[in-house]
Amino acid sequence: MDTHVSSSTLLTPWYRLRRFLTEQEWEFAAHERPVMPGSPGSPDHPLRRQIAYALIAVLVGLTGGLGNSLISANTYQLQGALGLDPVEIAWLPTIYVATNASINLLLVKFRQEFGLRPFALIFLGLYAAITFAHLFVLDFSTALIVRAASGMAGAPLSSLCLYYMMQAFPAKWRLKAVVVGIGVPQCATPLARMFSPDLLAMSQWRTLYLFELGLALLSVAAVALLRLPPTVRQKAFEPLDFVTFTLYGSAVALFAAVLGLGRYVWWTNATWIAWALIAAIPMLAAALLIEHHRANPLLNTRWLGSADILRFAVVTIMARIVLSEQTFAAVGLLTVLGQNNDQLGTFFLLLFLASAAGVAASAITLNVEKLAHPVMLAIGLVAVAAWADSYSTSLTRAPQMYLTQMVIAFAGTFFLGPSLLFGMTRALQQGSGHIISFVALFGILNSVGGLAGTAMLGSYQTIREKANSAAITQAVDPTDPIVTQRLQAGSAGLARVVGDPALRSAEGGALLSQTATREANVLAYDDVFRLVAALAAATFLYLLFLLARRRWRERRALA
Incomplete structure (x- = not known):
């Protein structure tokens, strides 16, 4: 307990929340130090704790992987349930990728400056809250907003899966742990297609989000219960970081929109594709130009x-x-x-x-x-x-x-x-x-x-x-005996339900x-x-x- 803090302050919810989110102070041994600021330390763990870290890694990794897989695997069902056309439903997985692809630029520096504990709990909490918001989606615009927010909030889950899996392996196998940690979320795609029919049969599309919400809440509880070893923190953010991220993130989002929607609206038929590329290329060039001349x-x-x-x-x-x-x-x-x-x-x-x-x-x-x-x-x-x-x-x-x-x-x-x-x-x-x-x-x-x-x-x-x-x-010739026979066979199959010979033909x-x-x-x-x-x-x-x-x-x- 902090001796310089009054007892009345200790009882306030805000102080308790801040203490709950605060990174622990840790005296690292030489072999325990993090590889870089923002990554967890590498202390030795007993076997029971290693197993717990592995189970949490799998839980968090599958939660993150299922975030977009459940939507991508059930686009036809969601299209009918929400009353969307093929182009509108294609926006949902696309906008998730558009916001998910570039957000890690800032998340790495967030971990370096504020630590792993607030990183894990804040973003997992946001992911659970946004998943809960999916239950109130009623039209295309709200679905698009929620999916975009979900892409940003879901990005940290792959990193958490990787870090928890690294704690589950002995130090000599840490590189093998990286391979396992990065692979776990990839197993979510076949899983989503395997059990989503049963989820849809229960209560249509909302059950998908209820299942995802349950996984998110379990992940929050597991991460809150078993912390990662703390990291070494340092001052990371600079004002130009946000300028670069705005330009770079916007360019990536526009490129993702073009790639995700181009084959639906067709590349040469939609003028917005040209305008998106006209905007994206200069923004990406400007971001790279700014970064080329920066010291950090x-x-x-x-x-x-x-x-x-x-x-x-x-x-x-x-x-x-x-x-x-x-x-x-x-x-x-x-x-x-x-x-x-x-x-x-x-x-x-x-x-x-x-x-x-x-x-x-x-x-x-x-x-x-x-x-x-x-x-x-x-x-x-x-x-x-x-x-x-x-x-x-x-x-x-x-x-x-x-x-x-x-x-x-x-x-x-x-x-x-x-x-x-x-x-x-x-x-x-x-x-x-x-x-x-x-x-x-x-x-x-x-x-x-x-x-x-x-x-x-x-x-x-x-x-x-x-x-x-x-x-x-072009090869089908109505005078060809085989084609004529095929037409007659198709007509004969309808004889019991269609009485008009011309209509049958x-x-x-x-x-x-x-x-x-x-x-x-x-x-x-x-x-x-x-x-x-x-x-x-x-x-x-x-x-x-x-x-x-x-x-x-x-x-x-x-x-």
């Missing part, structure tokens, strides 16, 4: 522009694009063929198990001297699996895609941890000040990169569907047209699978070239 920049442009980091960015963005094969192409194909989340429980259970296996395998096989190898292996696996999927037909169902999609789910979590450590180790080699720059880069590559992958594959699927549909329609033609559209979509998705396989193979060969060149240079230097 948020974004170290010289380091971000180095050859090593640019290669890392190219490989990571390509990995995010090809991994969109699962969330867009595979699920989209099964949806076109008449299967939805209700019928794909086993499919998503297997994807969850494969994702968890990818996290475990990545942690077990981690080698800090060979961080590029698991990334190359993961992308190579995607190339093989996508090429196998490109032979899908209208008779393909989920069981025929179990193996290939499990391989892609495994690859998606297997590459992420080594990719994070590759950039983080290079940032720490240059000094702890480069961590903020890396966090900004990694956040943009994964969040906006996922949107870019879906935008690219979705646009290509639309173009190929139109081309395939035109080719199929027209309905038979409509059924044939629906079949042609379905086949055009299947062929278009096959084209998407081939594109993914080609991009993944090219990225694999690029990584192979980089590794071979590095080995050749090392041998030459030794010689």
